[in-house]
Every structure is written in C-alpha cells, then in structure tokens.
Amino acid sequence: MPLPDPIQARLLxxxxxxxxxxxxxxxxxxxLVLSSAFSLPQTPAPNRTYARxxxxxxxxxxxxxxxxEAAPCLLFPSGMGAYSAALMALLKxxxxxxxxxxxxxxxxxxxxxxxxxxxxxxxxCPAAEVLTTDLTGLAAVVVETPSNPGLxxxxxxxxxxxxxxxxxxxxxxxxxxTPLLQQPLDLGADIVIVSDTKAMAGHTDLLMGHVASRDxxxxxxxxxxxxxxxxxxAPHEAWLLLRGLETVExxxxxxxxxxxxxxxLLKASPAVQDLLYPTPHPQALDTGFLIxxxxxxxxxxxxxxxxxxxxxxxxxxGLHSSGDRRARWGDAVPEGFLRLSFGIEPTQALxxxxxxxxxxxxxxx
Ligand SMILES: *Cc1c(COP(=O)(O)O)cnc(C)c1O
Numbered sequence: 001m002p003l004p005d006p007i008q009a010r011l012l013x014x015x016x017x018x019x020x021x022x023x024x025x026x027x028x029x030x031x032l033v034l035s036s037a038f039s040l041p042q043t044p045a046p047n048r049t050y051a052r053x054x055x056x057x058x059x060x061x062x063x064x065x066x067x068x069e070a071a072p073c074l075l076f077p078s079g080m081g082a083y084s085a086a087l088m089a090l091l092k093x094x095x096x097x098x099x100x101x102x103x104x105x106x107x108x109x110x111x112x113x114x115x116x117x118x119x120x121x122x123x124x125c126p127a128a129e130v131l132t133t134d135l136t137g138l139a140a141v142v143v144e145t146p147s148n149p150g151l152x153x154x155x156x157x158x159x160x161x162x163x164x165x166x167x168x169x170x171x172x173x174x175x176x177x178t179p180l181l182q183q184p185l186d187l188g189a190d191i192v193i194v195s196d197t198k199a200m201a202g203h204t205d206l207l208m209g210h211v212a213s214r215d216x217x218x219x220x221x222x223x224x225x226x227x228x229x230x231x232x233x234a235p236h237e238a239w240l241l242l243r244g245l246e247t248v249e250x251x252x253x254x255x256x257x258x259x260x261x262x263x264x265l266l267k268a269s270p271a272v273q274d275l276l277y278p279t280p281h282p283q284a285l286d287t288g289f290l291i292x293x294x295x296x297x298x299x300x301x302x303x304x305x306x307x308x309x310x311x312x313x314x315x316x317x318g319l320h321s322s323g324d325r326r327a328r329w330g331d332a333v334p335e336g337f338l339r340l341s342f343g344i345e346p347t348q349a350l351x352x353x354x355x356x357x358x359x360x361x362x363x364x365x
Pocket of ligand 1: 209
C-alpha cells in the first residue's frame with residue numbers, strides 16, 4: 001500500500017501537528033483536557049467559553065482529522081451523530097434526498113423515520129444504479145463506496161459531475177476506505193462523513209464520527225447545528241480517537257495485507273460459495289480489509305468464525321479479525337453470508353488458522 005506523496009504529506013501533518021509547536025517542558029503527546037468551563041473574563045474575550053461549543057482536546061482531534069482530510073472538520077459523538085448533523089445543516093422542508101438501498105441502513109432510517117415528519121423525502125436506489133438514475137429535483141445524494149455489505153464501487157468523480165449538473169449536493173460516507181485510501185473531496189464530493197468508530201479509531205472501544213467539507217459557509221452552519229443540538233463528543237472519547245489516529249496507517253497496512261493473503265484461501269475453498277471484494281478502481285489506493293464470503297448456512301458460518309478465531313460481532317475495522325452474519329440485520333444476503341473484517345494479526349499465523357478452519361467445513365451450495 002505505497003501511499004502517494006500528497007497523502008503521505010497529510011499523514012505527516014497529522015503526526016507532527018503537536019510536535020511542530022512544542023515549547024520547552026511541554027508534554028509531547030496530546031494531553032487530555034476534561035474541562036467543561038474556561039476562564040471567562042470580560043476582556044480580553046477568550047475564544048473558548050464552554051465545552052458544548054468546543055474544548056482543547058476536541059480541537060486537537062479535529063486538527064488531526066483536518067490534516068488527513070485536507071479540509072475543515074467537525075467531530076460528532078458517533079457516525080450517526082455526524083450523519084444527523086450533516087443532513088440537518090444541509091436540508092430543509094420539501095427537499096428530497098437520494099440514498100443507497102444497499103447502503104448503511106440507519107442512514108436511510110434517519111431520513112425515513114426521523115426527518116420525514118420535518119418535511120424531507122427519501123428516495124433510494126442500489127449502488128449499481130446511482131450513475132444512471134435520474135437526479136432531477138434532488139437536493140442531495142448520499143453514497144458509500146464501496147457499498148456495504150455488497151462492496152460495489154461507485155465512481156465518485158463521475159457521480160460528482162452528475163450531481164453538479166443536477167444541482168444536488170454530494171455527500172460521501174468514507175467509513176470503509178478512510179481518508180488514507182480514498183479522498184472523496186479531492187474527487188469532487190461536497191461533504192464527507194466518516195464513522196470513526198471503525199478503522200479510524202481502530203480499537204473497538206469508542207463511538208465517534210466526523211464531517212469534513214471545503215465549503216466554509218456550510219461548515220459554519222454545521223457548527224451552529226452542533227452547538228444548538230449539543231451533538232458534541234466527550235473529550236476522553238475524542239482523545240482515544242486521536243491516539244488511534246496516530247497508528248491508522250500502520251494498522252490499515254496490516255489489515256489490507258491480511259485480507260489480500262486470505263483472499264486466495266477463501267477463493268480456493270469449497271466451503272465458500274461467493275466472494276465479495278471491491279473491484280480495484282484507481283480512486284481507492286487499496287481494495288481494503290473487508291471481504292464478503294458466503295458459507296453453506298448460518299451454522300457453518302458461525303463454525304468458521306469460531307474455528308478461525310474471528311470475533312463474531314457487528315462493526316468492523318478493529319485490531320481483531322472478525323465477522324458479521326449480515327442476514328440477522330435484515331441485509332438482502334443469504335443466511336451463511338459473512339462480512340469479514342481483517343485485523344492486525346501476524347499474517348502467516350492468521351492464514352494458517354484460516355486454512356485449518358476452512359478444511360473442516362462442509363462444501364457450500
Ligand atoms: C458504522 C457505520 C455508520 C454509523 O456509525 P456509528 O459510529 O455506528 O454511528 C455509518 N456508515 C457506515 C458505512 C458504517 O459502517
């Protein structure tokens with residue numbers, strides 16, 4: 001996964017964000033500041049007043065994320081917190097928003113269940129049709145690429161040109177790729193949403209999300225939404241994210257390498273029927289750490305996770321290889337379908353375990 005120079009420069013800026021400004025005697029890593037109130041004399045007026053607006057640890061984490069996104073960035077307490085604020089800051093009564101029918105289910109439900117009574121309308125189409133469906137009359141288009149769990153790739157530059165022509169704002173959920181592997185804003189998207197709960201934080205121990213955009217007026221409105229809805233994370237969680245971000249490149253490198261090493265084993269195994277893996281596309285630097293694999297039935301899928309030592313859990317992007325049987329969440333996939341997320345285990349030991357686990361399973365289909 002050799003990163004191109006501009007992305008290396010963003011990573012360097014993220015890692016040197018604090019060290020570039022250290023004074024003698026300063027703590028080198030980012031200190032955690034839990035304070036909710038700040039000294040507030042009449043003059044001079046401080047730019048920090050109260051923690052519902054911001055806090056030094058929140059600012060420090062946002063600065064790291066801004067370096068990675070090469071764009072202004074605001075933090076929210078979860079990916080869905082980021083979605084709700086991003087849509088609230090953008091849309092108004094009477095607007096219609098297009099989302100993927102095979103995208104993250106909670107994003108659709110947010111619009112259809114929570115925002116519909118405020119006058120928003122949801123339209124949906126599968127990822128495979130978003131480059132051909134009619135965009136007339138839409139206020140916004142929200143996509144994920146690769147989609148989840150189908151792992152269909154959408155050409156962001158092509159979609160962004162279509163959205164511009166139709167007068168629709170393009171929002172890209174970049175959770176699966178992260179800003180290291182894919183840069184939607186550079187490809188013409190207006191707004192990026194990321195659930196940092198997944199690979200960005202990477203340790204499966206917190207919820208977090210962010211929104212990034214180079215549209216200054218939009219970011220001002222988004223900050224206003226966050227201030228007035230109180231949709232800001234706690235400093236400790238933000239600090240844990242900051243700590244995770246500093247190793248994100250190393251973790252992603254191993255996670256992607258492990259997925260790459262597992263792919264031929266899964267492909268060759270009679271126990272696996274269909275494999276889903278994103279089609280390599282120049283817009284993403286790597287095909288990532290997620291693989292969809294279909295086993296004979298639910299029991300065989302569960303047996304595989306147990307024998308291979310993969311955690312049976314939802315969510316993805318953590319240190320430990322894991323799998324989620326998506327049919328239990330209502331995704332349109334067979335009962336034996338697993339979305340596998342590869343962790344940072346040593347590659348050889350992991351693939352040996354996988355080989356053993358696959359040998360003991362009945363053939364699929
Ligand atoms: C997990 C996820 C979300 C929601 O994020 P939370 O942090 O769980 O609120 C949104 N989009 C995608 C693609 C996700 O995987």
